[in-house]
Amino acid sequence: MRPDGRFQVLKVLAVATALALPSVAAAGAVLEPKLSPSDNYGENFTFIGDLDGGTFIFVQLTVTNIGPGSRTGLCRTTVLTPGQKAWSAQAKVKTRDWRYDAESSTLKMGPCSARSADGATRVEVPLDGGRVLLEYAAPMTPQGQEGTEVEVGKDRYHHEVTLAFSALKATVKRPKGEDVVYTGGGYADHTRSTIAPAKLAKRWVRFRALRGGEKLVLLAREGQDGEYGPVYAWEEGATARSLEHFTLAREGVRERSSWTVELFADGSSAMVLRSTSLLQRSAPVEDLGAVLGGLVRSVVGSPVTYLHRAVLEREGKAPVTGLMEVTLEGDL
Template sequence: MRPLAALKLLAVLLLAPAGSALAGPLQTHFDPADTWSENFTFQVDLSDGGYLWAQMAFTNIGPGSGTGVCRVVVRRPGREAFTAQTRVSRKGWAYAPDDGKGVDRLVMDDGACEAYGGENPGLRVALDGQKVELRFAHAFVPVVPPGGEVTVPSGRTYRSEILQPFGDVDVLLEGPKVAKAPEQLKGGAYVDHNRSTAKPTELASRWVRFRALRASPHLIMLARETPEGALGHAYVWREGEQPQALEGMKIIRQGEGTATSWRADFTAAGQVSSTGLISRSAPVQELGILGSMLKPLLGSPVSYTHRALLQREGAAALPGLLEVSVQEN
């Protein structure tokens, strides 16, 4: 680690109150298990029709222990997509609990990525000469949704917390790859925190997520299919209500690769149809030889993100974002 990076991470730890410091919503839970992974994911539907995704992730899977990875994706109309990431060892990231002002922090790679809590939490990412900043209107409040805690037959576990199901966010983009000039945008945002010691292949064969973050009424839906193809759990969370379990979900796929489209039936909650592909991500496939080494643990997950419409009986079509993650050979 660079000396400056070490000093800044040490400062983060020293500024944290000793002994009775209260951990906040950004606390990580390191586990020595070889299959441990944990992440904080930020998704934004931008006011200009663009899309922003960022993640701070930590894992023991693959070379090293406690590896940290920060990723960001910015897709805006009329511009090439910007993607960047940084990877650090266990010494390259740190968590600091409440600083006495209600703010906890998660810092990676000399501050290249930093998430912070408090009344107006946020995220700062500075990678490849570009800057992305998110400033949320409301504090993170962790909620475990129905089915958010899973124990698989091996005894390994998975836990998901939603820190913000939907909410307003101010976005600052700076750098020629994300904006012609420093630009401020509005957006609708979603934030979650997941941690797992379960292998992805023993947890799910498919994840389906729909999020209406800008259009009203705001809502999110999720369904997990088990490796056997049965429904593991599903829920809907409508603005102003508590999350509710759903009894079923069926999904139909058409096409392959970037020509893939989806139709998901969330029973009484409505039917979601994809209308346009935003991105396709196949991280294990893209790793080549290293990916083949990780495949026994991770499988070969591929994630599709689409613009989509939710059709509900007696209501107008609701636009949002549809994510489908599947195992592909």
């Protein structure tokens, strides 16, 4: 297989585990994976930064049984900066090359690491001659919202926010580049699943307003059976608000797509989310081509994710800007 083909396979494994996102972890072990013998087991620790000047940073540490082998580790990052080419890097880590160190509260994933202790969180990803360092001004604290566990037969998916509204300092060194320091808002979550990714959801909507005066995170899922949940919006300083369902309207195709999401509570419209500009379209299974993509599609599905700048509108309140992700099981 060509090197770029291997990269795409790793990307599919990571995305599949993320989509196949036990009880809330104890605070002291928030970064400790809870392993499972299930072939569909996948566990993700995801870190996101929305930074001044429009830079977006994504980091994910993963443990999964999906694909060849078991307890495979994955470390990956993406940096999007206006006016610059996107930079992505990732590494597959053998079982013996990752571990959780309880004494230092650190998850070590090959060259990558995440640590939450002493009132702060630090994530470091040195890959392919580049480096991303995220320094959150708060420790990871699991926040499991109502309805964030999904069951399909005997298998389960669980989602918990671990950092919702933290100040963030990010240092980025692209390959052959110099360190660039950014500041802004940070978010992190933890997901664990034994549900096959292709069976977990028909579509997801995520919104994160991490900068500015009003901060908010939103998560909405429609299952393959047409049922909704979890669906909630959580404002900084308040308890999360459960919502009933959502509608998703689309204009355009592929990179020209734009989205309007209407979310409902108590039988009426509660808020509307509108995309304003596209940052990235990601379709890892599609990118593998017909033959290789067909081999993995039955297990991981064919997820396509659109990352946009967006605005959230609510009656009687000022609009809130942030990052919106729309993930579809297969693009139309």
